[in-house]
Amino acid sequence: QVQLVESGGGLVQAGGSLRLSCAASGLSISTYGMGWFRQAPGKEREFVATISDISRATFYGDSVKGRFTISTDTPKNTVYLQMNSLKPEDTAAYYCAATKHMGVVVARDQYTYWGQGTQVTVSS
Secondary structure, eight states, X not given: OOEEEEEOOEEEETTOOEEEEEEEESSXXXXXXXXXXXXXXXXXXXXXXXXXXXXXXXXXXXXXTTTEEEEEETTTTEEXXXXXXXXXXXXXXXXXXXXXXXXXXXXXXXXXXXXXXXEEEEEO
């Protein structure tokens, strides 16, 4: 049974940093593309970042480019999202997801497995 468990969310002031973790079980992240999405109240779930399955190429949404970094720790089977220079508009529930589609995948409907999410709140 596949499980993705996010952690690391919390309350932070604008300009601060957080590192989210996504611990995977039931699958090996080295053979999946892994992504982060976020959803603010009343808004659709939006793409944040992804790391591809084989080449480990990374790709970011325009709103987080240059501030967020996605990375993996294969022995720990864990994906991270380092978030720097946080802004109030980054406030959302953040979700980790896994896909078997090859290459860089940004469409949420191409992700098969999802975590339960972790809340990030950025105060001004």
